[in-house]
Amino acid sequence: MTASTNAPKLDRYWMPFTANRQFKATPRLLAGAEGMYYTSDDGRRILDGTAGLWCVNAGHGRREIADAVGQQLRELDYAPSFQMGHPIAFRFAEELGDIAPGGLDRVFFTNSGSESVDTALKIALAYQKAIGQPGRTRLIGRERGYHGVGFGGISVGGLVNNRRTFGPLLPGTDHLRHTHDPAKNAFTKGLPQHGAELADDLERLVALHGADTIAAVIVEPVAGSTGVLLPPVGYLERLREIATRHGILLIFDEVITGFGRLGTPFATEYFRVKPDIVTTAKGLTNGAIPMGAVFASREVHDALVQGPEGMIELFHGYTYSGHPAACAAGLATLEIYRREGLLTRAASLAAHWEEAVHGLKSLPNVIDIRTIGLVAGVELAPREGAPGKRGYDVFVDCFNHGLGVRVTGDIMALSPPLIVEPAQIDAMVNMLGESIARVA
Numbered sequence: 001m002t003a004s005t006n007a008p009k010l011d012r013y014w015m016p017f018t019a020n021r022q023f024k025a026t027p028r029l030l031a032g033a034e035g036m037y038y039t040s041d042d043g044r045r046i047l048d049g050t051a052g053l054w055c056v057n058a059g060h061g062r063r064e065i066a067d068a069v070g071q072q073l074r075e076l077d078y079a080p081s082f083q084m085g086h087p088i089a090f091r092f093a094e095e096l097g098d099i100a101p102g103g104l105d106r107v108f109f110t111n112s113g114s115e116s117v118d119t120a121l122k123i124a125l126a127y128q129k130a131i132g133q134p135g136r137t138r139l140i141g142r143e144r145g146y147h148g149v150g151f152g153g154i155s156v157g158g159l160v161n162n163r164r165t166f167g168p169l170l171p172g173t174d175h176l177r178h179t180h181d182p183a184k185n186a187f188t189k190g191l192p193q194h195g196a197e198l199a200d201d202l203e204r205l206v207a208l209h210g211a212d213t214i215a216a217v218i219v220e221p222v223a224g225s226t227g228v229l230l231p232p233v234g235y236l237e238r239l240r241e242i243a244t245r246h247g248i249l250l251i252f253d254e255v256i257t258g259f260g261r262l263g264t265p266f267a268t269e270y271f272r273v274k275p276d277i278v279t280t281a282k283g284l285t286n287g288a289i290p291m292g293a294v295f296a297s298r299e300v301h302d303a304l305v306q307g308p309e310g311m312i313e314l315f316h317g318y319t320y321s322g323h324p325a326a327c328a329a330g331l332a333t334l335e336i337y338r339r340e341g342l343l344t345r346a347a348s349l350a351a352h353w354e355e356a357v358h359g360l361k362s363l364p365n366v367i368d369i370r371t372i373g374l375v376a377g378v379e380l381a382p383r384e385g386a387p388g389k390r391g392y393d394v395f396v397d398c399f400n401h402g403l404g405v406r407v408t409g410d411i412m413a414l415s416p417p418l419i420v421e422p423a424q425i426d427a428m429v430n431m432l433g434e435s436i437a438r439v440a
Contacts, residue, residue: 036417055287056287057260065329076088085322106300108123108314109291112281112290119294120218122152123314136212140214144226145178155169155173178198199239199242202239202243219236219251220252221236221271222256252279260345261346284333289329350373353374360433367380393439401431403431
């Protein structure tokens, strides 16, 4: 495929999370992918520094996944999950339960991270009602949190543009402060030492609203989309203790951190903190087919699955919940993860990753670097009167020189496929550094 002979028309596709007019003036089109690389429409190789969009953990073009999906589509292309079922969904749920975070082995299938979050919030509300606490309807999120684009996720989320554009949002939500404190924690290696006390914001909200009004609190263990914000030492443990003491469910949004990103299957194992519900998507199927999954504890599940046998216990679901082809992709992905040890491989690369990325510290305009597992955020000083412009220019320069990165404002995020080799880590860090220097 070449831009000159087969370039598509761009006007009819309304692109998501994109400045459409800016993009269509100078488009960046990806035409193929294999392993660690994309191929652009003009034939250039682009080193994938972001695992697609945090999701292609096993690398691109895995034939095992394609073959499993093709076989499933020929055998059973679609089957409803309302009052009916098909074997592969139950088999996938069983295998997911074997690696479930913290024993949260009751699995509800969705189609995306956004749907997983809205599902988890509904489960939390239904749980509180089922145990005789119907007044617990308040949902607590966190500033700078990203929980997808459903109205529930936006309401508990803390990204300003989402909230301002689509209000009014769900009533009865509130927010903890975010944990980013560059004055005390800039260029920290490992978890930040300062800020565990920010978890006490939940105590403040309990005092303000009353514990008997709060159903759940949802946080990302590592806040990804806002620019890789790490939890301070002791923060998540403190949040867990406060939530437990007040009968509040704790939800971890692991859409990004799930399936090996930190060097453990899930972040709940990395931080040794067990939530009540975990949301996932992205790496669940290696990005091959849209799918998400919500993991719930048996306590939460069993509180709802009771009453008359003919009653629908959770009046919720999606047409494509447990889609056969998505389940086939997920089972093939799990097999790759198991065979190649990808759910824990990041742990063996984390030290090399940390040293390589922190090597960018002396470059112009770099004001903070944050790493954990195989995730990094490199924060740049914004240009006066033009926040985000420097970051966008680095993003474009990286692409033009063969590296794919993620940009959030003036923060460059890296999260490569878990198959990355040390030499490729060095290459992508060097390429990012060269782009930062050129843009400066």
